[in-house]
Amino acid sequence: MLPEIVAHRGASADLAEHTLAAYELALAQGATGLECDVRLSKDGELVCVHDRRVDRTSSGRGAVSTMTLAELDELRWGGEDKPGVLRLESLLDLLPPGVRLWIETKHPVRYGGLVEAKLVALLARHGLAKPPSKDDSSVVVMSFSAHAIRRVQRHAPRLPTVMLSGIRLTPRIGDYAGPSIERLRADPTYVERAGRPVYCWTVDDPADVLLCRRLGVRFIATNKPAATLEVLRGT
Ligand code: G3P
Numbered sequence: 224m225l226p227e228i229v230a231h232r233g234a235s236a237d238l239a240e241h242t243l244a245a246y247e248l249a250l251a252q253g254a255t256g257l258e259c260d261v262r263l264s265k266d267g268e269l270v271c272v273h274d275r276r277v278d279r280t281s282s283g284r285g286a287v288s289t290m291t292l293a294e295l296d297e298l299r300w301g302g303e304d305k306p307g308v309l310r311l312e313s314l315l316d317l318l319p320p321g322v323r324l325w326i327e328t329k330h331p332v333r334y335g336g337l338v339e340a341k342l343v344a345l346l347a348r349h350g351l352a353k354p355p356s357k358d359d360s361s362v363v364v365m366s367f368s369a370h371a372i373r374r375v376q377r378h379a380p381r382l383p384t385v386m387l388s389g390i391r392l393t394p395r396i397g398d399y400a401g402p403s404i405e406r407l408r409a410d411p412t413y414v415e416r417a418g419r420p421v422y423c424w425t426v427d428d429p430a431d432v433l434l435c436r437r438l439g440v441r442f443i444a445t446n447k448p449a450a451t452l453e454v455l456r457g458t
């Protein structure tokens with residue numbers, strides 16, 4: 224079985240990350256998963272922004288958590304002509320059948336658990352918080368924080384989760400293991416020892432794609448869905 228392709232921040236090597244256009248392109252390129260980061264605006268709305276500040280990816284300056292949704296909406300994101308920040312809800316609406324959204328919650332400490340509570344409430348409103356089984360879930364929740372994963376497990380025990388990890392070891396919780404590609408390069412026995420499906424990020428180099436395939440990684444997060452699929456189809 225070929226690994227599934229998760230478009231990291233959309234087809235973000237081709238188009239600006241966390242824009243609707245980048246996600247639509249990822250789907251057109253054949254991704255069966257979409258990855259996004261979520262933060263809370265000052266007035267408690269879930270928006271898809273990776274960095275703590277808006278400076279790198281928008282026309283504005285300042286921390287996401289200090290700006291209201293209306294203020295974030297006044298900015299242009301990724302050089303788009305039209306202003307408007309990407310809401311998590313827009314990605315849920317975009318999701319075609321059979322495609323999963325892999326949602327990473329950022330800064331659980333700053334938001335004191337509110338981001339996970341708001342996330343589960345939003346998913347519940349969309350009928351996505353209680354999937355028939357974890358394999359059938361349209362959404363997966365991910366975090367580098369064990370606290371955040373445990374909160375999601377408490378609020379929505381039927382949602383699948385990923386405990387993300389870089390090169391350092393993390394607690395063995397979550398339904399999927401989420402190592403970085405650097406970790407797999409350093410420790411090729413990781414996948415067989417994981418004891419659960421592995422989601423590996425962020426895999427753009429063809430040699431790394433082949434390594435993931437060889438090791439039995441189940442989900443590959445990549446900024447380049449089209450090129451990664453091409454490498455996989457050639458194996
Ligand atoms: O998919 C996990 C990966 O996105 C974690 O790193 O910094 O790109 O959010 P980052």
Ligand code: CA
Pocket residue numbers: 258259260327
């Ligand atoms: Ca992320």
